[in-house]
Amino acid sequence: MTNTMRAAVCVRPGGPEVLEIRELPIPEVRPGWSLVRVAGAGLNRSELRTRQGHSPDVTFPRVLGIECVGTIAASADPRLPEGTTVAAVMGEMGRAFDGGYAEYALLPDPLLMPVTTTLPWEVLAALPETYLTARGALDTLDVGPGTRLLIRGGTSSVGMAAASIAAGLGAETAATTRRPGKTAALTAAGVTHVLVDDGEPLAVDRIWPEGPDHVLDLVGADTVAGSLRLVRRGGTVCVAGSLSGWLVPDFEPIARIPSGTKLTAFHSKDARGRTEVLQRVVDDVESGTYRPNVDKVFGLDDIAAAHRYMEDNAAAGKVVVVP
Known part of the structure; x- marks a missing residue:
């Protein structure tokens, strides 16, 4: 593992242009927090409002993203061995601490929901x-x-x-x-x-x-x-x-x-930490009972374009970014 990662940083309140791709140090694991190798992040309108400066108590620069999916890169939690597929939602992700618009995210253990799935990352990222x-x-x-x-x-x-x-x-x-x-x-x-x-x-x-x-x-x-x-x-x-x-x-x-x-x-x-519910959703998407409704997938380099697309209400379904 290298010591740095790429992340989309919101440098100040404003339009999509305030989202800049930067090299940041990979966060170090600490008690109660695990390092996730991010494989995908769903975009949400609350992130748009945070970017615009409407979320109280958010300081900039900040890596946005209130959800992500990926694998455990490092953890001291025995229920989260390295390589475990996990999803995380809310819990002040992308607000009080850096969120999912990055190659790695250091997240509180209670937010992490281990799931078993064969879904592609961009589909799994559209679900949590x-x-x-x-x-x-x-x-x-x-x-x-x-x-x-x-x-x-x-x-x-x-x-x-x-x-x-x-x-x-x-x-x-x-x-x-x-x-x-x-x-x-x-x-x-x-x-x-x-x-x-x-x-x-x-x-x-x-x-x-x-x-x-x-x-x-x-x-x-x-x-x-x-x-x-x-x-x-x-x-x-x-x-x-x-x-x-x-x-x-x-x-x-x-x-x-x-x-x-x-x-x-x-x-x-109230959805955070609901591992059993998310697993049922994943199972139902895999079986075809539910549709994942992925509208468009963007790369991390195109995060500003993804925000413009979301802001223009162009999507019919979920917009996803992959590192």
């Missing part, structure tokens, strides 16, 4: 944050056979994963997209009804006159109030994304939440 978040959100909603689910922000990586999982659960699914050209991708992911969100009221009543049983809202701030109006009376809206931002201005719960309707949330931080 996306599928654990989607699975957790659908469990929060109690989506099951015969239920009606509306996914807002359907062509986001979590939306595509949720559509695939919901189809496997036997739910009837509708999903929104702002780009008609992405309809085929949603259909392939298992969506029954595709709704183009063109700024006009969504015609959900044409599909389900009483409304969906559940709404998984991945758009967030701009659509929460509308989702509460769309779901059937007594149904549940789960907010699990923030494509439009984090804050809902002037939100009045009594005025905005219909009587008997439930508003909840699922935070992806």
